[in-house]
Amino acid sequence: WQERLGPGSVILRRYAAASDTALLAAIEDAVATAPFRHMQTPGGFTMSAAMSNCGDYGWTADTDGYRYSATDPLNDRAWPAMPETLSELASRAAAAAGFAAFQPDVCLINRYEPGARMSLHQDRDEADLTQPIVSVSLGLPMTFLFGGLRRKERPARIELQHGDVVVWGGEDRLRYHGVAPLKDGEHPLLGRYRINLTLRRAH
Ligand code: MD3
Ligand code: FE
Helix, strand or coil: CEEEEECCEEEECCCCHHHHHHHHHHHHHHHHHCCCECCECCCCCECCCEEEEEECCEEEEECCEEEEECEECCCCEECCCCCHHHHHHHHHHHHHCCCCCCCCCEEEEEEECCCCCEEEECCCCCCCCCCCEEEEEEECCEEEEECCCCCCCCCEEEEECCCCEEEECHHHCCCCEEECCCCCCCECCCECCEEEEEEECCC
């Protein structure tokens, strides 16, 4: 049930499966206020995953760059609050992986449809890179690309399924990573989607 991926990263297989309907209800609640949207990269590309956020901050991308903001640029209102089901799950998962007292202040919600992907990148927009990141996969299975500390290193391919939780921290925090194009399929709860929750401490 628990697999070590690297010195600072652990997969907790199916860890969130029992909370899936509560998590989906929390996501639907959030995106009723802050709808899914396709953000632009600073390089002018449209991201294929649709995104939204909940928490004290939200991660955003536009032609000016990547940043965390306290308000949703679509409506200049605060992001929806992070439901306790989410922050509690993330803290528990982080503790199980050896990171005590993790308190996320942002949850990025990524929605993939068949063909959507995320190219190799590092997560480095957070103030304190000693804080881990917790990710929760829901819906269609996907292939996660787990690279090295330099972009040119060939990434390992890791299958993640509905309910799998991964905690990334320590020496692995700045590893390049991405998502292979989503294969088509039908999930009993999510239909033709995969949703990834990425819980972080931005500030
Ligand atoms: C490994 N999202 O939003 S989450 C992202 O599945 C992002 O939507 C992917 O990468 C997704 O930035 C992957 C898993 C993840 C998140 C952060 C990491 C893996 C990581 C940081 C370091 C190493
Ligand atoms: Fe990332």
